[in-house]
Every structure is written in C-alpha cells, then in structure tokens.
Amino acid sequence: MVNKEAADRTNGRGYLRIATEEAFAPASLLQTYLKLANEPGCDDPGFKSLWGFYAASPSARAQFIMNGLADLGAQRLAHMDAAGIDHQIIALTSPGVQVFDAPTGTSLAIEANDILADAVRAHPDRYTGMVAVAPQDPASAVKEMERGVRKLGFKAVILNGHTRGEYHDDPKFWPLFEAAEALDTPIYLHPNAPPKQMIEPFLEAGLDGAVYGFGVDTGLHMLRIICAGVFDRFPKLQFIIGHAGEALPFWLYRLDYMHAATLKSNRYPFMKQLAHPISHYLRNNIYITNSGVAWQPAIEFCQKIIGPERVMYAMDYPYQYVLDEVRLCDEMTIPSEHKKQFFQTNAERVFKLAL
Ligand code: 1DF
Ligand code: MN
Secondary structure, rough: OOOOHHHHHHHOOOOEEEEEEEOOOOOOHHHHHHHHHHHOOHHHHHHHHHHHHOOOOHHHHHHHHHHHHHHOOOHHHHHHHHHHOOOEEEEEEOOOOOOOOOHHHHHHHHHHHHHHHHHHHOOOOOOEEEEEEOOHHHHHHHHHHHHHHOOOOEEEEEOOEEOEEEEEOOOHHHHEEEEEEEHHOOOOEEEEOOOOOHHHHHOOOOOOOOOOHHHHHHHHHHHHHHHOOOHHHHHOOOOOHHHHHHHHHHHHHHHHHHHHHHHHHOOOOOOOOOOOOOOHHHHHHHEOOOOOOOOHHHHHHHHHHOOOOHHEEEOOOOOOHHHHHHHHHHHHOOHHHHHHHHHHHHHHHHHHOOO
C-alpha cells in the first residue's frame, strides 16, 4: 500500500531507511562477558580477544560501543535520527549466548529476548527484534524461537557463528532449521571470531576480528550449511548474511565449478550430491546485507549476482556508526527501484514489517 503519510516520512527521498544488522546487549550480559573473558579456564581465544578488549578498553571506540549496545532508549533513537535511520532490526550482539554452557545460555537468551521485546513494544515504529537462542540445547532453542516469533513478535532468528566450537551444519542443530522453516522466519547468520581450531594464524596477525576473521569464518559456515544439504532438506528456509555476503558472491563462479568437480571425482566419499549448484542456494535461500560495506561496487555486484530483491541495507550499529556511510549509500548511482528495494522494501518483505 502506498499511503501519502509514508511518502512524507521519507522527506521526499522516496524510501525509508531500514537497517537490518543492528546490535544490542543487556549491560549485565556485557559484564558477564568480561568475567568469562578473564577466566583462565575460558577455552575460546576468539571470545577472549573480542570481549576481553571491548568490555575493558578505555578507547573511545570501545566506550562508544559498550554504551551503544546497552541502550535501547533515547540515545539509540537520537543516533538513528542523526543518521536518518527510520527503523532498526535488532539482534543480541555476537556471540550472543552461544559461548556459555547450555543451561546458562538458555536462561540468558530468554532474559535478553525479554529485554529486547520490551524495547520493541515501547517503539514498534523504530525497532524490530530477532530471537536469540542457545543452540547448545537444540530442543530449548526451538522452544525459544517459537516463543520469540509467536509471543514476542520477533521477525528473525540470530545465530552468531559457531556454538562452542561447533558449526551448525551438524545434524544435531537441524531442528532449528526445521523450526525456522515452519515458522517462516529467516535466520541471520552473523559473524563471530573463528573457533579455537581455526583462529591461531588470524590471532597472531591481529586479523581475527571484524577486519577479516569474522568474514572468513562466516563465509565458511554458510558454505558448510549449503554443502551439508540443509536447503535440499528445508527448501523454503531463508538465511541472511551480512558484509556483502561475506565474500561468497565474489567466489561464486569458482565455488560452483570446484564443488561440482570435487564431487564428480569422488574425492570425499562423505560429500553430498546437492540438488542444485551452490549458486542456486545463494539466489533462492540467502539474503545479503551490506553491513560494514558502504561501498557501491560491492553492493552493485551483490545485486547483479543474486538479484536486487535479495540485497538489503545494514549499518551495524554501534560497531560502524558512520553518518557519511548513509550518505554514500543514498548517493549510489544505481536505478532508483534498486535503491528502494535495498533500503526499504526488501526488509519490509523479509521481516514482514508494516511500517
Ligand atoms: C565488530 C563488528 C563486532 C561486527 C561485532 O559484534 C559485530 C567489531 C561483536 O568491529 O569488533 O557485529 N560486525 O558485524 O561487523
Ligand atoms: Mn554485526
């Protein structure tokens, strides 16, 4: 429906700006992160590197992020207004509750979801929530997904990278995928630092974080899920990945060629024949956001490779709160229909928004 009021709300721009990978964390959880990162027994070097830094550093960047994460009120809204962001799709920051033991993770997910739900109820025109879950206990994770979608009105599920060193292509996690498909709710596969078995060469070069490790690990994780046959089993399931598709669109030609060649030569007896080439799943089961990549060549390339109906805007607040990036995206020299899909209508459809 095109109503006049909605047109006015864009100040003549012609589209609302909906940011789709925005983060929050209860202040108490951030303190729990700090405690865990400092425990000698903490067996997750990526977590130590990430939260040992942000939760303790006096740097302006860390302070801004810590304040921004915990605030779901006036400060966040003022920052959105200053950047011209009409609406945020908000998720519990990485690694969510996936770093804890199962009972702790399960109860912290419920607590975080309740806090986010209160904020969404207070500002339904500005915020939409994603459900945090503890895949450590798949059965309770499914229950929390159902509660999040049906009772709290959340519109997606957030998965932050590996769960205690395990990737979610493991069949024990497939009940989550079955539930997401049944609920018709997309899963945002958000980065975390690489797990212990992968992180060492990243860490020793200072490249484990958002600079590179996040993207490498998340691209790998998405590919593992595709190659395990998850979308053949759940063909309606939709994932969302950020950071211009974690480089997968750029790799797509080679992925299709080499995956087929590897299968054909029977190199790995366990490797599954898929119903389609990898590119099919990118074009039918995966949405991409430009979180952290306010860069026309990358955005346009994603639109060209997987379709303008599958590429959405994200700011990655508070990690990349850069006002000039919104301007850069506004000024992209792409067809105005594609820009409206990018900033507004794709997100409205994917997250079932009624703004
Ligand atoms: C960072 C970046 C941290 C992103 C994040 O969550 C995050 C960072 C802990 O810069 O350390 O979500 N990001 O998505 O780019
Ligand atoms: Mn992010």
